[in-house]
Amino acid sequence: MTKYVKQTRILVAVDCIIFGFDGYNLKLLLIKRGFEPEKDKWSLMGGFVQSDEKPEEAASRVLKQLTGLKDVYMEQLLVFGEPNRDPIERTISITYFALVDIKKYEKQLSDDYRAEWFPLNRVPKLIFDHDRMVQNAKRKLRYKAALHPILFELLPEKFTIPQILTLYEQVYDVQLDKRNFTRKLRSTGLLIKQMDKDKENSKKGAFYYKLDKATYKEKFTKFLNFVSNPEY
Amino acid sequence: MTKYVKQTRILVAVDCIIFGFDGYNLKLLLIKRGFEPEKDKWSLMGGFVQSDEKPEEAASRVLKQLTGLKDVYMEQLLVFGEPNRDPIERTISITYFALVDIKKYEKQLSDDYRAEWFPLNRVPKLIFDHDRMVQNAKRKLRYKAALHPILFELLPEKFTIPQILTLYEQVYDVQLDKRNFTRKLRSTGLLIKQMDKDKENSKKGAFYYKLDKATYKEKFTKFLNFVSNPEY
DNA sequence: CCAAAAGTGTTGAACATACACCCATGG
DNA sequence: CCATGGGTGTATGTTCAACACTTTTGG
Numbered sequence: 001m002t003k004y005v006k007q008t009r010i011l012v013a014v015d016c017i018i019f020g021f022d023g024y025n026l027k028l029l030l031i032k033r034g035f036e037p038e039k040d041k042w043s044l045m046g047g048f049v050q051s052d053e054k055p056e057e058a059a060s061r062v063l064k065q066l067t068g069l070k071d072v073y074m075e076q077l078l079v080f081g082e083p084n085r086d087p088i089e090r091t092i093s094i095t096y097f098a099l100v101d102i103k104k105y106e107k108q109l110s111d112d113y114r115a116e117w118f119p120l121n122r123v124p125k126l127i128f129d130h131d132r133m134v135q136n137a138k139r140k141l142r143y144k145a146a147l148h149p150i151l152f153e154l155l156p157e158k159f160t161i162p163q164i165l166t167l168y169e170q171v172y173d174v175q176l177d178k179r180n181f182t183r184k185l186r187s188t189g190l191l192i193k194q195m196d197k198d199k200e201n202s203k204k205g206a207f208y209y210k211l212d213k214a215t216y217k218e219k220f221t222k223f224l225n226f227v228s229n230p231e232y
Numbered sequence: 233m234t235k236y237v238k239q240t241r242i243l244v245a246v247d248c249i250i251f252g253f254d255g256y257n258l259k260l261l262l263i264k265r266g267f268e269p270e271k272d273k274w275s276l277m278g279g280f281v282q283s284d285e286k287p288e289e290a291a292s293r294v295l296k297q298l299t300g301l302k303d304v305y306m307e308q309l310l311v312f313g314e315p316n317r318d319p320i321e322r323t324i325s326i327t328y329f330a331l332v333d334i335k336k337y338e339k340q341l342s343d344d345y346r347a348e349w350f351p352l353n354r355v356p357k358l359i360f361d362h363d364r365m366v367q368n369a370k371r372k373l374r375y376k377a378a379l380h381p382i383l384f385e386l387l388p389e390k391f392t393i394p395q396i397l398t399l400y401e402q403v404y405d406v407q408l409d410k411r412n413f414t415r416k417l418r419s420t421g422l423l424i425k426q427m428d429k430d431k432e433n434s435k436k437g438a439f440y441y442k443l444d445k446a447t448y449k450e451k452f453t454k455f456l457n458f459v460s461n462p463e464y
Numbered sequence: 465c466c467a468a469a470a471g472t473g474t475t476g477a478a479c480a481t482a483c484a485c486c487c488a489t490g491g
Numbered sequence: 492c493c494a495t496g497g498g499t500g501t502a503t504g505t506t507c508a509a510c511a512c513t514t515t516t517g518g
Contacts, residue, residue: 008283009241081287
């Protein structure tokens with residue numbers, strides 16, 4: 001059968017907004033662009049969708065290239081498609097956000113792409129419309145995390161309650177009451193208490209917890225309420 | 233400057249999942265496809281993104297072509313991009329949902345495209361992956377409408393509380409308590425009571441309301457709670 | 465006058481918030 | 492022994508869900 005005639009074919013790219021949490025700050029992984037235009041400027045990690053590839057496969061591939069990680073939590077966000085967003089040639093970009101455990105990220109790989117983690121409030125100016133992409137992703141992260149337990153994806157396998165608290169405070173830029181927060185968290189049934197403690201951050205030490213994977217999956221679509229009236 | 237070499241250019245389309253409400257049932261607007269492949273099969277309304285056009289402009293254009301309506305509530309949903317989803321040539325489709333006041337839709341225009349409204353539970357088999365697109369849009373509609381007052385976009389300028397109740401019941405396929413629902417609705421401050429009544433559906437007659445546009449805009453991003461623990 | 469739909473009122477339970485205190489321990 | 496951060500407990504107000512009754516009017 002014949003092709004669709006007289007229609008414009010367009011370059012399709014993916015761009016990844018990669019969030020990480022180091023225990024203190026929420027961070028964004030950026031790279032220095034290796035080719036023209038805008039060579040050596042800060043940019044999101046991205047790549048073109050190949051001819052035999054689904055967009056989500058392209059996003060996973062790109063993420064793996066940069067971080068060495070697979071099976072990472074990713075979610076499709078907005079498409080950015082203004083005709084002139086890329087000065088070289090029209091390119092439509094599908095954005096994804098990725099939530100990674102920053103400690104699993106292998107430092108040496110970053111050097112290939114000259115990657116760097118930036119605290120969210122110190123992100124440099126980015127190329128093209130990548131600033132808007134980041135804004136949108138931050139907004140979406142807040143929105144989603146207010147209702148679903150996705151922030152656990154940012155934590156290592158073993159984590160403490162004070163760590164989660166800090167994470168939520170970082171994401172929403174608010175102070176939370178640790179007592180009420182702890183109660184809510186425990187009541188979800190998502191946590192399994194471990195026997196050992198993290199003694200790095202305090203003298204008393206804080207118990208480690210693991211995520212109850214079964215409950216996590218089951219309750220993922222249920223609406224939670226860790227943050228009341230979040231701004232997003 | 234040179235173009236990006238050796239990359240695949242791909243057809244980019246938009247497909248619109250158009251919801252309407254006739255006072256009794258939630259409906260979907262479909263067309264009979266006018267060209268091969270899959271000519272004369274039921275399909276979503278769609279079109280290719282033109283070379284000078286943003287994707288959202290393409291979606292608005294396509295919607296206007298079919299319904300004659302502009303300034304319609306639209307929202308970008310998922311991108312469907314499997315390499316073989318269109319058998320003729322690879323096409324990536326960006327989906328949008330549109331919420332229209334069914335009464336503003338002019339019947340005669342539909343004939344050009346052989347369009348028809350289908351109650352959501354009687355939607356025929358659609359071409360390609362359009363079934364999945366509809367499923368996704370239904371899910372997203374439920375999700376969004378549980379938290380934000382978007383369903384007002386489906387109602388005419390003047391509407392009654394029993395009408396909104398029916399609408400929510402249709403969307404979530406549940407029975408709601410009219411007393412609790414009415415109280416929640418009134419407490420939002422979104423409604424302005426009119427002096428006249430709709431006498432079509434009951435002997436007593438139900439007061440008309442209008443949407444308070446200012447409050448609507450202001451409260452749009454606030455989380456509401458018309459439906460508790462919605463399935464989505 | 466009565467059926468059918470609109471509209472108002474009450475109450476107990478669940479949940480959220482605000483706030484105060486004890487615990488463990490490294491230095 | 493004390494400063495520091497971890498952890499538990501309680502009282503109060505708000506919100507939600509369950510439920511019963513009155514109002515209006517066309518036929």
